[in-house]
Amino acid sequence: MAIRIYDTRTRSKRELVTLEEGKVGLYACGITPYSPSHIGHARQAISFDIIVRWLRNRGFQVNYITNFTDVDDKIISVANEEGVDYLEVANRNIDDYFRCMDSLNVIRADAYPRVTETIPDIIEMISQLLDKGHAYEADDGVYFEIDTSPEKYGLLTGQTLDMVRAGAGGRVSKTGAGKRDHRDFALWKLAKVGEPAWESPWGEGRPGWHIECSAMSLKHLGERFDIHGGGSDLIFPHHEAEIFQSECCLGHEPVVQYWVHNGMINVDGEKMSKSLGNFWTISDALGKVDPLILRYALINAPYRQPVDFNQVIVDDSESHHNRMFAAYRDGLMTKGKGDWGDFPDLVESASRFESGMDDDFNTRIAIVEVQNVTKILRALLEDGELQEKIVAATGWISNFAGDVLGLLPEDNEIISEFERTETERVDLAPIVERLLEKREEARLEREWERADRIRDELSKMGVVVEDGTDGATWRLSD
RNA sequence: GCACGAGUGGCAGAGCAGCUAUGCAAUGGACUGCAGAUCCAUGGACCCGGGUGCAAAUCCCGGCUCGUGCUCCA
Numbered sequence: 001m002a003i004r005i006y007d008t009r010t011r012s013k014r015e016l017v018t019l020e021e022g023k024v025g026l027y028a029c030g031i032t033p034y035s036p037s038h039i040g041h042a043r044q045a046i047s048f049d050i051i052v053r054w055l056r057n058r059g060f061q062v063n064y065i066t067n068f069t070d071v072d073d074k075i076i077s078v079a080n081e082e083g084v085d086y087l088e089v090a091n092r093n094i095d096d097y098f099r100c101m102d103s104l105n106v107i108r109a110d111a112y113p114r115v116t117e118t119i120p121d122i123i124e125m126i127s128q129l130l131d132k133g134h135a136y137e138a139d140d141g142v143y144f145e146i147d148t149s150p151e152k153y154g155l156l157t158g159q160t161l162d163m164v165r166a167g168a169g170g171r172v173s174k175t176g177a178g179k180r181d182h183r184d185f186a187l188w189k190l191a192k193v194g195e196p197a198w199e200s201p202w203g204e205g206r207p208g209w210h211i212e213c214s215a216m217s218l219k220h221l222g223e224r225f226d227i228h229g230g231g232s233d234l235i236f237p238h239h240e241a242e243i244f245q246s247e248c249c250l251g252h253e254p255v256v257q258y259w260v261h262n263g264m265i266n267v268d269g270e271k272m273s274k275s276l277g278n279f280w281t282i283s284d285a286l287g288k289v290d291p292l293i294l295r296y297a298l299i300n301a302p303y304r305q306p307v308d309f310n311q312v313i314v315d316d317s318e319s320h321h322n323r324m325f326a327a328y329r330d331g332l333m334t335k336g337k338g339d340w341g342d343f344p345d346l347v348e349s350a351s352r353f354e355s356g357m358d359d360d361f362n363t364r365i366a367i368v369e370v371q372n373v374t375k376i377l378r379a380l381l382e383d384g385e386l387q388e389k390i391v392a393a394t395g396w397i398s399n400f401a402g403d404v405l406g407l408l409p410e411d412n413e414i415i416s417e418f419e420r421t422e423t424e425r426v427d428l429a430p431i432v433e434r435l436l437e438k439r440e441e442a443r444l445e446r447e448w449e450r451a452d453r454i455r456d457e458l459s460k461m462g463v464v465v466e467d468g469t470d471g472a473t474w475r476l477s478d
Numbered sequence: 479g480c481a482c483g484a485g486u487g488g489c490a491g492a493g494c495a496g497c498u499a500u501g502c503a504a505u506g507g508a509c510u511g512c513a514g515a516u517c518c519a520u521g522g523a524c525c526c527g528g529g530u531g532c533a534a535a536u537c538c539c540g541g542c543u544c545g546u547g548c549u550c551c552a
Contacts, residue, residue, distance in 0.1 A: 011482085031552070044552035074550070159481055159548070209550080231552030235482090238551090263483095264546070271546080300501095301491065306484085306545065316490060316502055323501095356492090364492055368500045382516065448511055455513085466515055473515095 003058060005227070006304060006360045008156050008235060008259040013360055018226050019257065023061045025221040026052065029213055029230035029238070030066040030112070033093030034074040036281045037100050039298070039309060040265045040272060044231050046295060047262040047303035049106045049406065051229075054357050057404055065220045066109045067213065068094055070116050071196055071206055086196050087116070100282040103291040105406040111220055115212040119198045122207045122215040125249050126187045126200075134248040135187055138178025142188040142202050144244055146181060152244055153183075156259060157236045185241050187211050210241035214249070217242075223250050229260040232304075263306040272309070280309065289314050292407055296321045299363040299405065320367075324374045324401060329414050330381050331394030338391030346396050349373050353400050363405065370401045421476055428476075432463055436472055439465075 003016040018024050028048045031041055045066075052064045070090040079086040101108075115122075126142055129135040134148045146153065146161070153161050161183065186208030191197035197204035207215075217225060230239065239259065246255040264271070267278040285294055297317035301307050340346035349369045356365025377393040380386055402408035435454050442450040455465050464477045 008482095029552075032550085038552085040552045042552090047552090072550085154481085157481060157547070232483095232546070233551055236547060237549090262552070264552075266545080269545090273551090304483090305491085308490090312489065312502090320501065362492080364500090368492075371501060379517080443511080446511070452512075464514075467510075467513085468515080 003055070003358050004360055005258050005260060008261050009254075009256075014258065016226075016258070018060070019224055022059065024055050024063070024227065025225035026055075026062060026064045026227040026229065027213070027217040027221055027225060028064070028066045028109075028228075029234055030068050031093075031097060032069040032072050032074065033090045033097060034072070034078050036093060036283060037097045038272070039280045039282055039285055039294075040231065041097065042100065042104055042282050042285075042294070043265050043298050043303075043307065044262050045101050045106045046104060046298050046406075048229055050299060050303070050363060050404075051227075051260070051361055053107065053404055053406065054361055058358075062110075063221065064109045065111050065113065065217065067216050068097075068112060068114045069209070069212060070094070070114045072115075072209060076195060080194075096283070100286070103286065104282070104295050105292060107406075113216045113220060115207060115216075118212060118216050118219065119207070121219050122211050123188075123198075123200050125211060125215045125218070125245065126202075126207075128249045129187065129245065132248065132251075134244075136180065137202055138180075140178040141186050141190045141205060141208070143179055143184045144187055144241070144248075146183045146185075146244070149244065149248055152247065153240070155243055156240050159236070185210060185237065187245070210238055211245055213238070214242050214245040217255075218246065218250075223252070224255055225257070227258045227260055228256040229262070232261040232263055235259075235261055262303045263301075266306055266308045268310050269308055289318065290321075292409070293318050293321045296367075296407055300367060302360070302362050302364050304360075320371065321407065323378070324370060324397065325408070327374050327377045327381060328394060328397045328401070328408060329418060331377055331390055331397070332411060332414060333418070334381075334387055334390045334394065336387040336391050338388040338393075338395065340392040340396040340399075343389055343392055345376065346373065346392060349376075350396065350400065353404075357404070366400070366405060370397065370405070370407075373397055373400075425476060428461070428463065432458065432461070432474055436465070436474065440472070 004013045005016050006013045016024075026048070028044070031037065048064070048066070052062050055062050068090070071086060075086050075089050079089045082089070126135065129144065130137070130142065133145075135142055135144050150161055153159070188200060188202055188205050188211075189208055190203050190205040195206070197206060217228065228239070228242075243255070247253045266272060267280065270278060272278055272280065282294075289297075293314070294317075297309070297313050298307060300313070300317060307313070340350065349372050353366050353369040356362040356369070359365075373393055373396050377390065377397065380390045380393060398408065398411070408414075435458055439451045439454040442448075442454065458465055458474070459477075462477050463474050465472050465474050
């Protein structure tokens with residue numbers, strides 16, 4: 001079945017037809033590293049990670065590029081406050097980004113170009129825009145002139161030139177003193193004293209905010225490419241500016257075949273922002289919740305939906321993930337052979353999973369099927385028979401929840417962790433068994449207080465007692 | 479104000495014209511001294527008002543409410 005993708009430009013789901021058969025060029029706008037990464041960055045990265053994983057799963061050869069805007073006003077201002085070089089700030093936050101994304105099981109992109117490494121390409125692009133009459137030089141830099149191709153205005157947002165003129169009201173005066181029109185945007189900003197700067201035909205300065213993505217996508221993916229993505233907050237003005245720059249520079253349209261945008265994160269129903277005090281960096285979140293549980297929470301809704309991040313969603317995800325993980329781990333310990341392709345119910349789950357993912361990467365539908373198979377697997381484990389099917393269902397989870405959704409650690413990690421706790425268990429066994437015998441005696445004598453005291457004691461040792469039909473079993477608490 | 483999107487059971491969240499969504503929570507049961515885990519079962523929803531259809535949560539029109547964008551932002 002064909003893959004359908006929601007394209008912001010046409011506001012509809014369209015079948016994915018790539019420029020080159022079997023290949024996908026994908027550029028996703030990355031971060032401006034002026035502060036530690038927050039969970040909105042995680043959502044963006046995970047959204048595109050899932051898209052890339054699924055396209056690869058479907059046999060596409062994906063070239064996935066995501067950038068770092070490693071020089072901009074905010075980085076410079078942080079650097080000035082701290083009295084350090086701007087690159088120190090950028091590098092520190094890029095390191096943080098990678099650390100966070102690795103722990104969230106985000107597969108690395110094929111390249112992470114940086115603005116500071118792309119300056120010659122940016123200058124070349126600006127020169128061409130000037131040559132073609134789409135840009136002009138002013139006292140404080142070079143600007144793109146919107147009026148040279150007004151038909152491109154509002155391609156993603158549906159806004160018209162007049163709307164923005166009206167909406168901007170009196171707030172436009174202080175942006176870009178040299179602009180002829182407030183909707184024009186900077187391509188090159190001349191440096192003020194003490195700012196990082198590069199030589200250019202127009203004087204020392206640095207690139208404007210939008211041009212780097214046009215230059216980097218051109219450099220890495222060529223004059224036309226399949227998918228361009230980013231957070232939905234970038235639709236305007238950033239991505240519309242890119243359309244102006246790339247299409248006017250290259251002289252053809254469309255440069256981008258599909259525009260894909262992920263939804264934002266809200267916290268307790270409000271926009272996440274520093275001023276509201278509801279701001280979660282990824283490190284904050286990981287202090288409270290396991291990375292894969294956070295990942296689970298962030299793909300519980302399809303990528304385009306806004307996600308309301310709160311304690312409920314975290315708790316919910318934790319219980320779902322724990323159930324799946326426990327079943328999977330137990331399944332891994334079952335020896336034997338089994339292929340999910342041999343079992344109709346597992347095949348049906350797989351097919352629903354696949355058609356959900358084919359339909360604009362609907363991870364919610366995918367997760368429902370993971371929950372389904374988890375349920376099947378747990379029932380099988382409970383029953384203990386049908387080893388072949390246990391192995392088959394475990395394989396299903398490994399493939400879909402693990403490889404595709406990235407919700408599981410590596411098998412050998414799970415096994416070594418299991419062995420570690422087994423060792424611990426064996427060490428504790430004699431003393432636990434003795435206490436359990438005493439408790440059983442107390443229970444037979446119906447002395448519940450004494451029995452409960454023993455259970456409390458075991459609980460302090462990190463042992464959870466569970467009474468079942470065949471007497472008590474125990475396990476180590478997490 | 480303008481643009482875009484959304485309003486589904488206690489909560490999260492699919493479906494987007496006819497067929498049980500699902501999970502958590504709740505309730506009942508199995509098991510139980512209690513607790514926990516597990517299993518089985520049950521109830522419960524489509525913002526409001528019109529319209530089109532044999533049939534509407536699903537399409538159309540009009541409201542209302544919320545979110546996002548219009549300024550740096552994933």
